[in-house]
Amino acid sequence: MLEGVTKTYGTREVLRVDRLSLTGGQVHGVMGPSGAGKSTLLRLLNMLETPTAGRILYRGRDVNRHRPRLELQRRMATVFQKPVLFDGTVYDNVAYGLRVRGVRGPEIRKKVTDTLRAVGLEQLEKERVRTLSGGEAQRVALARALVLEPDVLLLDEPTSNLDPQNVALFEELIRSASSRRGTTVILVTHNVFQARRLADTVVFVHEGRVVEDGPAAGVFRSPRDERTKAFIHGEMIY
Amino acid sequence: MVQAFVLVVNRDPAMMQIIWLSLQVSGLAILLAALGGIPLGTWLGMRPAHRVRWPALIIYTFMGLPPVLVGLLVYLLISSQGPFGVLDLLFTPAAMVIAQTMLALPIVAGLTMTAVRGKDREIRDTAVSLGANGRQVALTVIREARVAIVGAVVAGLGRALAEVGAVMMVGGNIEGQTRVMTTAIVLETRRGNFEMAIGLGMVLLALAFLINALLYRLQGVTQD
């Protein structure tokens, strides 16, 4: 739930959200052309940045007043558009989040192995990450987030650099995280078809404003806003 | 040249002691400089550049500080008239360590800062988003920038090992107590024993080569 949130860089206001509610346990697609403020919205939600004004509420509490902040941050995990992997092996990367949480060794091993199997990378466990292909690297980044079993999973155009096969795998993993664990997924994408396939609700962002939001089926069938309509029909290309 | 080298190696235990003291003083100085400089550089590097403009500028300036000036400053501080005079540090190896630390620390901190700044943003975002706390984020950033940080330490050690002005000033080049390779080179040159000076210079070079080879290996290992 966002209330009157604005984010300003210098004198430039990049995002203004008067009110936006994202229900737990659903997949929310955040759409809009490049530069619309989607990524900024994501960085506010995962607490990498704090709003210039306004409040972001998680289960009724202001996230930026929540102490300890870390405890809340650890309920979320993010996959960025460009996977930044830490120097080391695939295993090390997937284990990272568990290690910083102080999870015990045997438990880490089990979870990492399970997750790697789920993303189809079990045979690359001991590989150094710099030997990986782009698709493999992005799968490591996803595994690194999924292994944490987060309450909220934030994805910033995670499939934009992937081949169709990997895209399908990603979508399946996202869907299962949502349906099996009840994870809230916030998926930033400019791919209309992906949003249609995955999203329960859709938020459409344009020039720093939320111009439309609501159940995916409704928005896609009969968009109220002209800009949303243009985007959905492929007339507004990023 | 070879003769000069043999001259040094064969010379006597006194020479070994000089070499050993050089290693101790510069080794300890670089250890302290790394312990202080890496965290400082990391901290500065992780801050927005415009917020740390002044500290950064000061560090960059100190990177080019003439050793003699540092020597003079340390001398005035630890002289019996100075604020730390009661510690009786003047003309001891400890004084030399202090001076060399002051010379090496800005280099380690400055180069670490630059290295971290290059990596910081995306590494930090990723680490934070995976639940790392402040300390863990910093350690991750250091780990990712370690090749450049090792380079920073090598550069700092080079400065510590090679400088002469500061250790001459605060150590006094006392035979058997505070004479290190560089001050011995100065002395032998002044005395006209050029072969000896060259020989010592070659030992210094050989040592620098060995140390760098070791650290280079360290870098190489982490890169493949």
Add this chain to the structure above:
Amino acid sequence: MKTGWGKTGYLVLAVLLVLALAAGCGGTGKEHRAGEIRLATTTSTYDSGLLDAIIPVFEERHGYRVSVISVGTGAALEIGKRGDCDVLLVHSREQELELVRQGYFVDRHDVMYNDFVLVGPPADPAGIAGGRDVVAAFRQIAEAGAVFISRGDDSGTHRAELAIWRQTGIEPHGAWYRSVGQGMGDTLRIAGEMQGYTLADRGTWVAMKDRLDLKIVLEGDPVLFNQYGVMAVNPEKHPRINHQGAAALIDFMISGEGQELIARFERGGERLFVPNAHPVRQGKW
């Protein structure tokens, strides 16, 4: 090799720690130094090897350990004034006496003298060789516009040089007069390279003459004599110094034995210092 970072890293860390501990135990654990005497002196006495001929004898006789800090005269006096050494052996008689008057130092004695020599290129473009009057020789150099290399570092030698220029009434400057701001050895080297004249202390000259394309063009003028004095830091100003040791070293240097050691010290077959703590013993060049 994949875990090489860890292993090699720890190895390096371990080595550094050992170094640190060794340095900590070996070098810095200094109690207040009852058995140590700190002597600040000029490079000329130390670099020539004179002190190596005297100090060990003294150390053996009196059970002290002497730490020699050899710097320029100016720096030695400053170190003494601040109480960072116990005793000084320097050559700047007027200044020494003045500082004794001001209460910085006590117990000053003449110890010995050496002399300066005027050296120049074998071709001797100013035509000095054979003369006995250094003031006249300086005048000739200036008039001929021959290259002259000055220490320019405010050392005792530099001051002696400036005193001679004052006597000539000539203000030395111009392309021929080059102030290099270096020690004696370096200044001699530069003089050799540039084929210029320079004023040098005999000790450094003797040590380096074989590798220099220079020769003595004038020596023996009493103006060139260079008196060395020994004095102790005033213990009333600096109670923490080792005054007892300083007094013992001074006594030794002006004793018959100390003076004898100075007289016997030679380098390259030449006697470098003439003891004169007791006027009767004053030697001749």
